[in-house]
Amino acid sequence: MAQCRLYLEPDCLSRQLPPGSRPLAGGPYSFSRCIRALRDERGAVLRESLPLDELGDEAAGVLERLTAPRAPFAGVDMTGPSVMGIVNVTPDSFSDGGERYAAEQAIADGLAMWEAGVAFVDVGGESTRPGAEPVPDEEEKRRVLPVIRELSAAGVRVSIDSYHASVMEAAIEAGAAVINDITALTGDPHSLELVAESGLPVILMHMQGRPQTMQKSPSYEDVALDILDFLEQRIERCLEAGIERERIAVDPGVGFGKTLDHNLELLNRLSVFHTLGCPILLGASRKTFISQLCGKLEPGERVSGTMATLLAGWTRGVQMHRVHDVAQALQTIRVWQAIEGAVER
Template sequence: MSEEVYLQPLTPAREIPNGVRLAGGPLRFASALLAHRAAGSVQRRACALDEIPPDRLARFSAVRPPFAGVAMDRPSVMGIVNVTPDSFSDGGDRFDQARAIADGLAMWKAGAAFVDVGGESTRPGSDPPTLDEELARVIPVVRALVDQGVRVSIDTRRAKVMAEAAAAGAAVINDTSALSSDPHALRVAAESGLPVILMHMLGQPRTMQQAPHYDDVALDIYDYLASRVQACLDAGIPLSRVCVDPGIGFGKTVQHNLELVARLALFHGLGCPVLLGASRKSFIGKVSRGEAPKERLPGTLAVTLAGLDRGAQIHRVHDVAETLQAVALWQAVGAVTANHDTLESQILTDSEAGA
């Protein structure tokens, strides 16, 4: 499913008292970038809100319902637990299940709204484990964390793993192939009744970084995610159970990743929560000084703040406590700014009334 006209809210902020609220969250916007794509070219121009059809504007402004019981009118954090021997980010630190369980529980106690458990490394060039290997890695960890009251997300492309994790108490299905890799995934996800996260990935992990190309990275990925949202609707998964993820680092160059972060507000047009997963990704080191994955926390926080400024509701990270600290300060400064703008607006209104 492709659209010919795309809308991207421009400079959403708390400091726009008369703007439209973005996805029911703390930010507002008063104008948008309109992109018209036809015959292989894209024309862009800024437009005012009164130029946007009400139904399109409603997609951006509507309050998102809770996702797996987590409010979407404020940012939340998802902690990453890779039960793998070869993940790019942690080098297999949590391949030991006892360590994975302990670290997942620590993330939950630190304030993560979700703990995302995965048993397949999707680093560039990687090959998947067998189904039995993946099940053996993740199901005991899912079960143990659920038993401790943790809201677990299962990170998998396989329908069998989704079903087993759901039976073990997982609350969310997170599929890097947007429920397209396994022919049974859509049916299993629909029957589970669980919310789903649909991520964009170009090709397969083994090949995705081999000269990735897009006509327009943000618009192409928007179209892909729109088609996967529609596939969910057709399979009986309502929009209230869908979240989208543009897939930072999954078949993208450095420039692609930067463009996706900069244009992230575009994806609110799909009418569901947006997840940003940029934690420790290689483009951070490439933009900076070539830091190793575990040395990319400052860059990760910078990208997280950029995502917050564009209304992303869920932030998937390795460093939960540090990210929550950054989010808390972003919220606190924003609240002060919003209060000042409300006061200034009231002063102006009173002044005009007395004129």
């Protein structure tokens, strides 16, 4: 008999706390059933929905990671939703066409996002849109470092969106508080050691391929479980390097080497990633799949679709939401939370 790998996916998530239920990652949503998935060495998956008390002893460790409260990430509470504002200091971003390529504009917009209430401002100097070409490290530093210095000096919690170790190192010296790496610390042979020694928190993202190739026929046996396996392997590698789990967040990488069907299934099954025991970052802002669903839309016309993905993520326990449209995201969260908490249960 082939050896099987066990996965747990929360089923029937609710704001209520019925008997026998457990909180999802220590947050406001709970579940009393799980989809237990068993995948054999050939990739075949058997799924069944079971009450928590019927999952069996072999599921105890996975269930504990699924339910345990998350430690603060970079000083930000993870029991409620937080917003990460995007500042692309690039001439060729898919989303804003280079509106913030000038450092002065990037700084002003980053400060405005912070004052509006974001928990992070994510600064990047290389476009990662499909087909984008890499940027030399020195050019990437030229773009991002003035912005990071000014924002961090003003008290902004800055994350550096880069997979180049030399850029990460310079950004840390300039005041960056978080490393956000789309390659999950695989894109540069020096990045893992650098992050371990820095003591800073890191966000590990999944991407199939590289921006130049990632949308050329991406394929998976089971998109959510395949990505979960990859992220678990990267977490283990980080732990071996001395990066504590409390310093790690994960991003399943919506739109990075995924078809429309992959993205939709991934968004629907986001709660399975809580079994990794780390906070989850969702970055689906203005992505192409929204246009694929709703007709030909320019990136700036995809705000409503972005807010729909934000709510889908939050109701599946996602703690951090990376968005371009900060005001709309904060408003969506505040109204949703007010409605959800309007009646004592």
